[in-house]
Amino acid sequence: MVCRKCGHDLPEDSLFCNVCGSSQTDIRNQNDNSNSAKSSEPASGDISGETRNTEVISQEQTRKNKPVKLLLPLLFVALAAFAIWAYTSIGGPADEFIKAVDASNVVLAKEIFETKIKSEKDASRLVSEIIERSTSAYTQFASGGTSFDDAKAKIKIMADSVSKEVAEKSALPITLSNLEIMKKSKESFASGEKFMANTDYASSIREFEKVSKDDSNYSQAQANIKKLExxxxxxxxxxxxxxxxKKNQQVEVIKTEVLVQDETLKALYPDLFSVTIRNNSGKTIKNYKVSMLAWDSNGYPLKIEVLFYSAAYEYLGVADNVNVLHGETHGVDSGWELMEGHRIVKTKAVVSEAEFYDGSTWKNPYHEYFINNYMGKPYMD
Known part of the structure; x- marks a missing residue:
């Protein structure tokens, strides 16, 4: 220890300083009291350790409970909003109406509209639902997801169940009209494909040009148009x-027809497939062959049935020993006998080859074009 007065080092527990003689009793007591206080009191001073721990725990709980108290009002607001939405949306009369429509129950849908759609809010909600459902039905048909009849039925139920005013606000007449237009669009696409399969390119292009942009077939129709053009x-x-x-044919066909020899006695006087030719060769024709094609009243190709020959789309008729001079015609009021019930209405023919008296033979280059463009295909002029 040191003297509190002169600062000289002293032995421990000295009562007086051996240099200045000052008493050391007071300072020792102070030190003892100080040590006692340090060992028994918390570092905070006058507050006990137990009290301090209680306050710390209390503060922790306060911090945890405070956000919960703040969130409670927000939770009540959210629940109230959900309840309002549930009443006006899920469980409202507009929803009941749509459920009846989905069940194809027009009587129930009409009853709900007349008895439960009272407020402006309900009417507005119903209009929104109808627009959504009718647009969806139209889009599904346009994309090929449903049939025309199903789409029309869904829209028609809604139109029949509401007042004219609500139907017009929901654009139902317009949607039904657009649905009919879309139907024609799809019909045009199908018709275009049929014409394309029959190599009637001009007709096919005209049909594909009618396909609507909303039609799921539109892109394919445009691609077909480019290809067909x-x-x-x-x-x-x-x-x-x-x-x-054709203009330079040495032997050309100037007329084809079905000659009726008798209206009733077909077995004795069968109908004739008549072909009239003209000789433009400058020579005398000895023999010639004729390529003949036939169609029914609707313009579809028919197999030609000639007596004693197998039916075929192309019939090659032979004319022997005809002796046709240059500039003359041959075949008028004559022809090849057809089987009864042949159904031929439209005819075409071309001379495929001819043999002349000078020993030369002529093969018609137009015959290949004739077969490639007319045989087995719908009639074209």
């Missing part, structure tokens, strides 16, 4: 060349 251009060029060849 190229094919049609090629076909027209071939036709132009064929017409030049």
């Amino acid at each position: 190229a094919e049609e251009a090629k076909r027209l060029e071939e036709f132009r060349k064929s017409e030049e060849i």
Whole structure:
């Protein structure tokens, strides 16, 4: 220890300083009291350790409970909003109406509209639902997801169940009209495919051009148009060349028809497939062959049934020892005998080849074009 007065080092437990003689009793008591206080009191001073721990725990609980108290009002607001939405949306009369429509129950849907749709709010909600459902029905048909009849039935039920005013607000007449337009669009696409399969490119293009942009077939229709335009251009060029060849035929067909010899006695006087030719060769024709095609009243191809021959789409008729001079015609009021019930209404023919008295033979280059463009296909002029 040190003297509190002069600072000289002293032995422990000294009562007086051996240098200045000052008493050391007071300072020792103070030190003892100080040590006692340090060992028995918390570092905070006057507050006991137990009290401090209680306050810390209390503060922790306060911090945890405070957000819960703040969230409770927000939770009540959310629950109230959900309850309002549930009443006006899920369980409201508009929802009941739509359920009746989905069940195809027009009587119930009409009853709900007339008895439960009272407020402006309910009416507005119903209009929104109808617009959504009718638009969905139209879109599904346009995309190929449902049939025309099903889509129309869904829209028609709603139109029949509500007042004219609500139907017009919901655009139901317009939607039904658009549905009919879409039906025609899909019919045009199907018709275009049929014409394309029959190589009637011009008709096919006209049908594909009618396909609506909302139609799921629109992209394919546009692709077909581009393809067919190229094919049609090629076909027209071939036709132009064929017409030049046709004009320069050495032997040409000037008339074809079905000659009726008798209206009732077909077994004795059968109908004739008549072909009239003209000789433009400058030579005398000895023999010639005729390529013949036939169609029914609707313009669809028929197999030709000639007596004693098998039926075929192309019949090659032979005319022997005809002796047709240059510039003369042959075949008027004559022809090849047809089987009874042949159903032929429309005819076409071309001379495929001819043999002349000078020993030469002519094969018609137009015959190939004739077969490629007419045989087995719908009638074209």
